[in-house]
Amino acid sequence: MTDLLYQPKPEHKFTFGLWTVGNVGRDPFGEPTRPSVSPVDLVKMLGEIGAYGVNFHDNDLVPIDATPAQRSRIVSEFKRALDESGLVVPMATTNLFADPAFKDGAFTSNDPRVRAYALQKTMSAIDLGVELGARFHVFWGGREGVETDAAKDPVEGFKRFREALNFLCAYVTDQGYDLKFALEAKPNEPRSDIYLPTTGAMLGFIETLDHPEMVGVNPEVAHEHMAGLNFLHVVAQAWDAGKLFHIDLNDQNYARYDQDLRFGSQNPKAAFFLIKFLEDVGYDGPRHFDAHAYRTEDLKGVRDFAVGCMRTYLILEEKARRFNEDAEIQALLAEINTDDGSTASFRGEYSSDKAAALKSHAFDRVGLGKRGMGYERLDQLVIELLLGVR
Numbered sequence: 001m002t003d004l005l006y007q008p009k010p011e012h013k014f015t016f017g018l019w020t021v022g023n024v025g026r027d028p029f030g031e032p033t034r035p036s037v038s039p040v041d042l043v044k045m046l047g048e049i050g051a052y053g054v055n056f057h058d059n060d061l062v063p064i065d066a067t068p069a070q071r072s073r074i075v076s077e078f079k080r081a082l083d084e085s086g087l088v089v090p091m092a093t094t095n096l097f098a099d100p101a102f103k104d105g106a107f108t109s110n111d112p113r114v115r116a117y118a119l120q121k122t123m124s125a126i127d128l129g130v131e132l133g134a135r136f137h138v139f140w141g142g143r144e145g146v147e148t149d150a151a152k153d154p155v156e157g158f159k160r161f162r163e164a165l166n167f168l169c170a171y172v173t174d175q176g177y178d179l180k181f182a183l184e185a186k187p188n189e190p191r192s193d194i195y196l197p198t199t200g201a202m203l204g205f206i207e208t209l210d211h212p213e214m215v216g217v218n219p220e221v222a223h224e225h226m227a228g229l230n231f232l233h234v235v236a237q238a239w240d241a242g243k244l245f246h247i248d249l250n251d252q253n254y255a256r257y258d259q260d261l262r263f264g265s266q267n268p269k270a271a272f273f274l275i276k277f278l279e280d281v282g283y284d285g286p287r288h289f290d291a292h293a294y295r296t297e298d299l300k301g302v303r304d305f306a307v308g309c310m311r312t313y314l315i316l317e318e319k320a321r322r323f324n325e326d327a328e329i330q331a332l333l334a335e336i337n338t339d340d341g342s343t344a345s346f347r348g349e350y351s352s353d354k355a356a357a358l359k360s361h362a363f364d365r366v367g368l369g370k371r372g373m374g375y376e377r378l379d380q381l382v383i384e385l386l387l388g389v390r
Helices: 002-006 041-049 069-083 112-133 154-175 199-204 221-227 233-239 268-281 299-323 327-336 352-359 365-370 375-386
Strands: 014-017 053-057 091-093 136-140 181-184 215-217 287-289
Touching: 002 112, 002 299, 014 299, 041 053, 053 352, 069 112, 091 112, 112 136, 112 154, 112 199, 154 199, 181 199, 199 215, 221 233, 233 268, 268 299, 268 375, 287 299, 299 327, 299 375, 327 375
Parallel strands: 014 053, 014 287, 053 091, 091 136, 136 181, 181 215
Antiparallel strands: none
């Protein structure tokens, strides 16, 4: 009976990219270890294991050199597979990093012809995504950066990126699409340094756009961990700003290359607090797993990987509910956050009277410093909850 709690269902809004479950096991040092699987067969597999949706780069679905007739056939077959599986397409994105044309970036390339081509390619990708139902279009600027600062003025790079997004926002409005953009940050890899390397940097950049209301963020666990950041805090900042449009879930050993490990497999405690936050605040967007199976796996292992991502989320979601219902934990939290009411008159909006009263108030500084906060006990209770002994 307990195991049924962890059975993935479409209502959980779990999604995968074609590039995730379709990963063939190639890495910079080795050739593929498993065969390529068609998008139609990947959709069928995801439907069988209880996923909600599938996302894609434009060229995950339609090869970059496909003819119009080939595009039409591929899209028609993909739509049929979606209908038969019950899957939806919540998000699409554009591959602006794989083709050699983008070796110096796409929107920030020093070659104006490349920048124009990147806009053309993105408009076509937006059209494709909207045709298949996407409500979000993600931008990961994997090549938008440098190996040497002699190559580009970063301010000029930001300007070019801004101009591209302003153009695309206008395009979406002009076409009447119900679509929003989500920017995905990463500090490095494949470029030495990628512009706007963290979600916090993206949030600041968004406010410089012509239509900031159309643009949010798509934070990814691994990318922020590569920068040594606490992903929960990153997501909380995005949520607080009203900009958490989409989210990429995976796992990562801090300060290593982009590993894209199965969600929760490396840092289950961090994953627990992330899920607790998402569920507590009522995040209603897709839970997208941007990860891939170990290179050691065959196609059955890929399926195991996908099921594992979803089950881990559901297991930790149940742990989050137990945290909120645990009498001892909640009593300790109430004690930690106790309020004797002595500072109530200082809260709220500023006034000169409040400032004067606060300046003259006598605080027991020594007593404040002596108070134990109980965080050791609280954290141990969390550990015991996660280890299954409470």
